[in-house]
Amino acid sequence: MRIARWVDGADIGEGFVDGATVIPFPDGLRVAEVLAQGIDAASALFGRRDLAAARPLADVRLLAPLVPASIRDFVAFEEHVEGVSASVDGKSEVVPEWYEAPTFYFTNPHTVRATRDVVPIPETQRLDVELELAAVIGGVPGSDGENLDAASVAAHIFGYTVMNDWSARDLQSREMKVRLGPAKGKDFAMTLGPWIVTVDELEPYLDADGFLAVRAELFINGELIGDDLVSNMxxxxxxxxxxxxxxxxxxxxxxxxxxxxxxxxxxxxxxGRRGALDPRPLEPGDEVRMVIEGVGEIVNVVGERVPAPVVPRARERSRQRHRSEVAGSPAGR
Known part of the structure; x- marks a missing residue:
C-alpha cells in the first residue's frame, strides 16, 4: 500500500495511491488516524476503498505524506561520516563512539516540505542536501512504544518514505563547534515523500541480515551525484x-x-574527500532529485535566499552574583 496526502482544488485529500489514482480513506479518516490504528487496520481500509472516488494522481498536488509527531535523524552510514566530517569539522574521522550506538538528533517537524515544492533557503554559501530513507512509526495494539525490545520493535514500523535533510553546512559547522547541534544548519527545511510505502512492500529487499538492500540515488540538475545501497547502514x-x-x-x-x-x-x-567545493554548493534554481528503489522519488527546486533578522553577539557580562553589587540596580540605590 501507498499512503499520501494531496491538494485537489480547494480540498485536501488523504488516502491511498492506487496505481495512477488517489483514493480517499473510507469514513473520512486522516493519515494520522490510520497510522495510529496500525498496519493491519490500514490493510482492512484498503479492502474497503471506494474506487468510484478515485482521482487521477496527475491531477492532484502531493503534500508531505504525514504531519510528523517528531523527527529523529540518525547518522547510520560509516562512509558518510568519514567524508562529511572533513567538510564540517575539518578532520576526516569516525570517532570510536559512533560504533557504540546509532546516534541521532531531533529536527524541526514544522518545516517539512513536499515533493515539487520550491524550498526557500537561509543566507548560506554552502547549501547541501542529504539523501535518506526514513521509517514511519505506526500503532501496535497493546503497546505504548516505550522501551521496545528486539522481539517487538519491528511491528512498530508502519512504512517508509524518502527524506531529504536540507543542510546549510557553513551554519552547521559554526554551531557544532559549541558542542551542540546541528540546529539552524538544518532547521529550515526537510522534504518527505512522495508517499509512505507500507513495510510489507519492502520485505522482498531484506537481505539475510535484516538490512534493506534498496538502491538510493541523488541527482542534481539531472546529473547522478551519488548512489548507495541502504543496506550499508x-x-x-x-x-x-x-x-x-x-x-x-x-x-x-x-x-x-x-x-x-x-x-x-x-x-x-x-x-571532504576531495578537499574542495566540488561539486559546487547548491544555488537558487538548482533541481534536486532523490530516488529510492521500491519507495519512489522526490524532486525539489532550490528557492531564493530569505534574509533573516540579525541576532546580536553575546554581551560581555560582569559575572557578579548579587544585584546589590551591580551599579544602578534597585538594591544598590
Missing part, C-alpha cells in the same frame, strides 16, 4: 527504532531517518 531500521525508544517512547507519526547514505549521498561528503 551500520544498524537495521528495527534497531534504530529500539534505540529511539530506549528509556523513552516512540509514537505513531514519528519519523526516523536513516542518516545520509554513503558514496555521494550529499555534497558535503564529496567536499
Amino acid at each position: 551500520g544498524w537495521p531500521f528495527p534497531e534504530l527504532v529500539m534505540y529511539a525508544a530506549r528509556n523513552s517512547v516512540v509514537v505513531p507519526g514519528d519519523v526516523l531517518g536513516s542518516g545520509t547514505v554513503g558514496h555521494g549521498g550529499c555534497l558535503g561528503e564529496l567536499w
Whole structure:
C-alpha cells in the first residue's frame, strides 16, 4: 500500500495511491488516524476503498505524506561520516563512539516540505542536501512504544518514505563547534515523500541480515551525484527504532531517518574527500532529485535566499552574583 496526502482544488485529500489514482480513506479518516490504528487496520481500509472516488494522481498536488509527531535523524552510514566530517569539522574521522550506538538528533517537524515544492533557503554559501530513507512509526495494539525490545520493535514500523535533510553546512559547522547541534544548519527545511510505502512492500529487499538492500540515488540538475545501497547502514531500521525508544517512547507519526547514505549521498561528503567545493554548493534554481528503489522519488527546486533578522553577539557580562553589587540596580540605590 501507498499512503499520501494531496491538494485537489480547494480540498485536501488523504488516502491511498492506487496505481495512477488517489483514493480517499473510507469514513473520512486522516493519515494520522490510520497510522495510529496500525498496519493491519490500514490493510482492512484498503479492502474497503471506494474506487468510484478515485482521482487521477496527475491531477492532484502531493503534500508531505504525514504531519510528523517528531523527527529523529540518525547518522547510520560509516562512509558518510568519514567524508562529511572533513567538510564540517575539518578532520576526516569516525570517532570510536559512533560504533557504540546509532546516534541521532531531533529536527524541526514544522518545516517539512513536499515533493515539487520550491524550498526557500537561509543566507548560506554552502547549501547541501542529504539523501535518506526514513521509517514511519505506526500503532501496535497493546503497546505504548516505550522501551521496545528486539522481539517487538519491528511491528512498530508502519512504512517508509524518502527524506531529504536540507543542510546549510557553513551554519552547521559554526554551531557544532559549541558542542551542540546541528540546529539552524538544518532547521529550515526537510522534504518527505512522495508517499509512505507500507513495510510489507519492502520485505522482498531484506537481505539475510535484516538490512534493506534498496538502491538510493541523488541527482542534481539531472546529473547522478551519488548512489548507495541502504543496506550499508551500520544498524537495521528495527534497531534504530529500539534505540529511539530506549528509556523513552516512540509514537505513531514519528519519523526516523536513516542518516545520509554513503558514496555521494550529499555534497558535503564529496567536499571532504576531495578537499574542495566540488561539486559546487547548491544555488537558487538548482533541481534536486532523490530516488529510492521500491519507495519512489522526490524532486525539489532550490528557492531564493530569505534574509533573516540579525541576532546580536553575546554581551560581555560582569559575572557578579548579587544585584546589590551591580551599579544602578534597585538594591544598590
